[in-house]
Amino acid sequence: MKNKHLILSSCCALVLLLLGGLAYHFITKHYSHYHVGSVSSIVKLSNKQTTAQATKKITLKTIIHDSQKAVVQIQVKNSDSETIGSGFLYDSRGDIITNAHVVSGAKTVTVKTSDAKTYEGKVIGIGQTTDVAVVRVDKMTDIPPLELEAKGNVQVGDDIIALGSPLGLQNTVTPGIISGTNRDFTIDPFKYHHVYQISAPITHGNSGGPLIDEKTGKVIAINSAGMEEGNIAFSIPIKSVLDQVTDWSEHPQTINGINGSMTQNATQQETGDTLKSDAEYLIKYFYEDLSTHDYVSAYALLGSDWQKRVAYDTFREGYLSTMKITVDNVTGSLSTDGKQVTVIAKITAQELSNNGETTDAKYQVTYTVGYENDELKIKTGKGKAL
Structure with a gap:
């Protein structure tokens, strides 16, 4: 009986060994031409969500x-x-x-x-x-x-960011720290109680913008007043007015009768200088989106004809190897009919090569910007290497 078991075990082992050898031969023969190598997760990944996670890291720049x-x-x-x-x-x-x-x-x-x-x-x-x-x-x-921080756990020395439009300069970022708390004063008819004192200067146009905690990205206060002398300003804690x-x-109050809809006939309402300024700003914002790998927002700025010619996936793939873009110079000229602007910009792009190294390349780009369904859009574009 023992001999029979020994013979049976030996036969099974021989069969398994034979099958293993045949499998190895099959795999070696049919897959030897495939090579596995390391690839850049930024350049080669095809999954959109994974690519976004790999390229868009949470940094101070992305928070802003x-x-x-x-x-x-x-x-x-x-x-x-x-x-x-x-x-x-x-x-x-x-x-x-x-x-x-x-x-x-x-x-x-x-x-x-x-x-x-x-x-x-x-x-x-x-x-x-x-x-x-x-x-x-x-x-x-x-x-x-924006996400609000209503707990109010703010300490002197905390790093903050003030966002707003000082002197009409839209999307201006001013960093600073919490330099004091529980400040009280009056600027008729308003009374300010237990407000934050900050080192980030606030001037005309900043008022009403958010004060953001640099670590969390949450709004902790409303930028409200500034001193003409020195970098001293004051922000109302969000917890006190929430x-x-x-x-x-x-329970909305009826204070004015404006309906809150998209401004109609925007091209007629805006002066040529304002349209030109907005067009130049839009191109800068387009490249800011690309620099932070926010391809969805950048693609949304393109006109409908451009989007029909270029699908989103194709657009995104064209910038996956671009790490950062700096706008060195931008100028715009209004068309004779006053309905669109030609914007010429010089940019520096930090690009990732196949061997994983980054190089700087300079380009001159030309765009046509105008209104489409009352929204300012980038209608056409072309570029050349410098």
Whole structure:
């Protein structure tokens, strides 16, 4: 019996050995021409989600870029003056937090987004002694709002970022620190209690913009006032006004009759200089999107004819080996009919080679920018190496 078991075991082992040899021969013969080598995850990955995760790292630059999408420039016309301020989306209703002094007495409120879209807004809540207000734009509900930090665990020395439009310069970033807390003062008719003192300067146009915690990317306060002497400014903690702005959002007040829709006939309303400035800004923003590997936002800036010619996947793949783009110079010239702008820019692109090294390449690019369905779009483009 033992001999039979020994013979059977030996036969099984021989059969397995024979099958293993045949399998090895088959694999060697049929797959020997395939080679496995290391590839760049940035250049070669085909899965969109994996590529985005690999290329878009969470850095200070990406925090700023993502935050800017929800930060707006607010242009206000009163009976006898015009002012510029800032604001930021805080909920999914298209509600924008800003300062009361920015929209006080407004006859019209125009909101301009980071990608140069222009809307009319309506004030749905405004403080009488607290310098905070809420502007609603119904057409901005598809834009993700900024995340708020309502706990208020802020310490002196914390790194912060102030975003806004000082002196009308849209999407300006000013870094600094929390230099003091619990400051109290009055600028009639507003009373400021327990506000943050910051080292980032705030000037005309900054008011109403968000103060962001550099570590978390969350809004901790509303930039509200600045001193003319020295780098001293003040921001209202979001925790102290959140209940009030939430109540306005849930129970809107009727303050002005503007309907909050896209500004109509924008090309006719804007002067040539403004259209030229917006077109130049749009090209810079396009390359900022590409530098942060936000290909979706960059592609959305292209006109419909361009998107019909070039699919998104093709567009994205064309920039996967580009690590960073710097706009060295940009100039625009208005067309004779005043409806579009030719923008010429010189750029420096940091590109990844096949061997994993980066090199700088310079290009001159020419774009045609104009309105399409009341939105400013990049209609055509071409470039050449310098």
